Amino acid sequence: MNFVALGHIIGATIVSALVFFIIGIFYHSRRENTLNDENAYLSMETGIPIYDLDKKSSQPVILKYLKDKYDDRKFCNRLSDLFGFIQRCVGVLITLIYFGGLAISISGYPNEGVVFAWLLVAISIFYYIADYLIVLISRLFTGRYPYEAKNARLGINQLLNENNDLIFEMNKIDNN
Secondary structure (H helix, E strand, O other): OOHHHHHHHHHHHHHHHHHHHHHHHHHHHHHHHHHHHHHHHHHHHHOOOHHHOOOHHHHHHHHHHHHHHOOOOOHHHHHHHHHHHHHHHHHHHHHHHHHHHHHHHHHOOOOHHHHHHHHHHHHHHHHHHHHHHHHHHHHHHHOOOOOHHHHHHHHHHHHHHHOHHHHHHHHHHHHO
16 A cells, blocks of 8 residues: 555645635635624614614615615626626636546556645635635625625515515605
8 A cells, every 4th residue: 555645645635625724714704804894884874873783673774775785787786696606617617626636636546646636735725816816806896795796685585585574664665
């Protein structure tokens, strides 16, 4: 049994997993800060104090504002959805390349080709660079994250389906 080759494959896989984990934590923490900023912005746009945003009486005003902001007829929202689709396609493609490279490394297990398992680390770093660039371009052109508008519309529709009285309250806001 060739333990050096096995060590290359296992080592590259572990390093790749660590890269995914560390960059994922960094990305998630940055997203949390952005959500806090968006709550402050929502408070300013709707005129509702930030400490009242989670009250049930504020929901119709917030939903009306968000429904208008993320309307699928707006070009920037459609563009955000397009960038989300591109991001998902790139993610699937790079994942297939990653696992294909892993399969090639494993199939070349007894030979010297297993050193190429370390390319998996480069592929995982390339994935995050590509993902970051797509998010950056989407924010630049639309002011939104990829699929932000689509996810917001899905959340609004789900909330309205669960609470029919909110539709009535939103219609009262429209009539005023």
